[in-house]
Amino acid sequence: MAMQLKVPSIACGGCADTITKAIKNHESEADVQVDVEQKIVTVETKASEESIKQVITAAGHTVE
Ligand SMILES: [Cu+2]
Numbered sequence: 547m548a549m550q551l552k553v554p555s556i557a558c559g560g561c562a563d564t565i566t567k568a569i570k571n572h573e574s575e576a577d578v579q580v581d582v583e584q585k586i587v588t589v590e591t592k593a594s595e596e597s598i599k600q601v602i603t604a605a606g607h608t609v610e
Pocket residue numbers: 556557558559560561562
C-alpha cells in the first residue's frame with residue numbers, strides 16, 4: 547500500500563536521508579521517496595500508516 551505523508555519538518559536532503567533510513571531500518575522492503583520541496587514522504591510499504599508515522603516521529607520529525 548502506498549501512502550503519502552506531509553512532514554513539514556523536512557528542510558534538506560539530510561532530513562530526507564534520515565527519514566528514508568529510519569523507514570528502511572523499520573521495514574527493509576519499503577520503498578521511500580521524499581520530496582524535499584513539497585515536504586511529502588511517499589512510502590510503499592506493508593506496514594501500517596500509524597507505524598510509519600511513529601518511525602518518522604522517532605527520527606525527530608513531525609508528521610502533519
Ligand atoms: Cu535537513
